[in-house]
Amino acid sequence: MSEPALLRVAVPNKGALAEAARDMLIAAGYRQRTDPKELTLIDMDHEVEFYYLRPRDIAVYVGRGDLDVGITGRDMLLDSRASAVEVMALGFGGSKFRFAAPSGSGIDEDSLEGKRIATSYAGLLQGYLDDRGINAEIVSLDGAVESAIRLGVAEIVADVVDTGTTLRKAGLELFGDPICFSEAVLIQRADHEESASIDGLKTRLNSVMVAQNYFMMDYNVSQADLDATIALAPGVDGPTVSSLARDGWLAVRALVPRKGAHRLMDRMYDAGARGILLTELAACRL
Ligand SMILES: Nc1ncnc2c1ncn2[C@@H]1O[C@H](COP(=O)(O)OP(=O)(O)OP(=O)(O)O)[C@@H](O)[C@H]1O
Ligand SMILES: O=P(O)(O)OC[C@H]1O[C@H](OP(=O)(O)OP(=O)(O)O)[C@H](O)[C@@H]1O
Numbered sequence: 001m002s003e004p005a006l007l008r009v010a011v012p013n014k015g016a017l018a019e020a021a022r023d024m025l026i027a028a029g030y031r032q033r034t035d036p037k038e039l040t041l042i043d044m045d046h047e048v049e050f051y052y053l054r055p056r057d058i059a060v061y062v063g064r065g066d067l068d069v070g071i072t073g074r075d076m077l078l079d080s081r082a083s084a085v086e087v088m089a090l091g092f093g094g095s096k097f098r099f100a101a102p103s104g105s106g107i108d109e110d111s112l113e114g115k116r117i118a119t120s121y122a123g124l125l126q127g128y129l130d131d132r133g134i135n136a137e138i139v140s141l142d143g144a145v146e147s148a149i150r151l152g153v154a155e156i157v158a159d160v161v162d163t164g165t166t167l168r169k170a171g172l173e174l175f176g177d178p179i180c181f182s183e184a185v186l187i188q189r190a191d192h193e194e195s196a197s198i199d200g201l202k203t204r205l206n207s208v209m210v211a212q213n214y215f216m217m218d219y220n221v222s223q224a225d226l227d228a229t230i231a232l233a234p235g236v237d238g239p240t241v242s243s244l245a246r247d248g249w250l251a252v253r254a255l256v257p258r259k260g261a262h263r264l265m266d267r268m269y270d271a272g273a274r275g276i277l278l279t280e281l282a283a284c285r286l
């Protein structure tokens with residue numbers, strides 16, 4: 001009997017996305033490497049082979065068709081100019097790609113013409129400049145771009161910003177609108193065909209994201225207050241209502257949005273709910 005064709009999936013091997021990508025794949029039921037030095041891992045149950053690669057290279061492999069699907073940052077996908085497309089945003093690794101200059105320099109987005117701009121995302125920056133007809137010199141660096149100004153290499157930097165701590169430490173301040181709002185994304189080759197195995201992966205990842213957006217709420221309530229509490233927490237397809245071994249009381253279970261769940265708990269209590277529990281979900285397919 002021939003071996004099944006394995007789905008080839010690229011996963012960041014280190015950096016800002018690696019740990020969250022691994023956690024998400026494990027939550028979706030896949031095996032992941034236990035030794036960070038392993039380069040690949042086969043999950044035979046799901047007929048998937050994972051390749052642990054630099055996030056910057058993942059769009060190249062997927063764009064060429066050497067790998068079927070990959071997880072990388074949207075900014076890295078756009079920077080690569082590879083023939084790959086975003087098929088699903090994964091809800092982690094959020095960052096912005098932004099301009100910064102020394103505090104008080106007076107440089108703004110209207111004064112980019114003729115400047116030297118240091119970045120490790122030359123493709124992404126060039127696309128921004130070309131779209132606006134701006135001529136500026138791009139100084140391409142590998143990382144730690146924030147130091148480029150102090151060292152005289154450039155007057156402006158364009159870099160990934162999350163908390164802004166790195167920029168502040170370098171005495172820089174942001175200017176202009178973000179060039180790109182990034183997060184981790186699932187990518188496929190631009191001319192990909194329909195694939196049941198990739199659909200399976202997307203469904204599983206989606207179920208993890210849905211689970212991250214909801215809590216399961218359990219509570220007890222008297223028959224008299226049931227309608228009021230259901231109106232506050234109607235669930236997705238209506239709550240499950242079971243009898244409780246206490247006369248005139250019911251046990252109720254409903255999915256509730258994670259956002260505002262604690263405020264909802266207060267309102268449920270005021271409406272008569274007691275013994276209210278919020279529980280994390282591991283995965284959830286609605
Ligand atoms: N501090 C951060 N917070 C959130 N996302 C980030 C942060 N730094 C980078 N990212 C995002 O993670 C992705 C991969 O960047 P990362 O910094 O891990 O790659 P790298 O610079 O090639 O690797 P390394 O920094 O390990 O040399 C990019 O999409 C980037 O926007
Ligand atoms: O706004 P912050 O929360 O400070 O995060 C942004 C910093 O994080 C990344 O650096 P990384 O550690 O990946 O180093 P690198 O510049 O060498 O890639 C990014 O390049 C910024 O320098």
Ligand SMILES: [Mg+2]
Binds near residue numbers: 015143
């Ligand atoms: Mg980095």
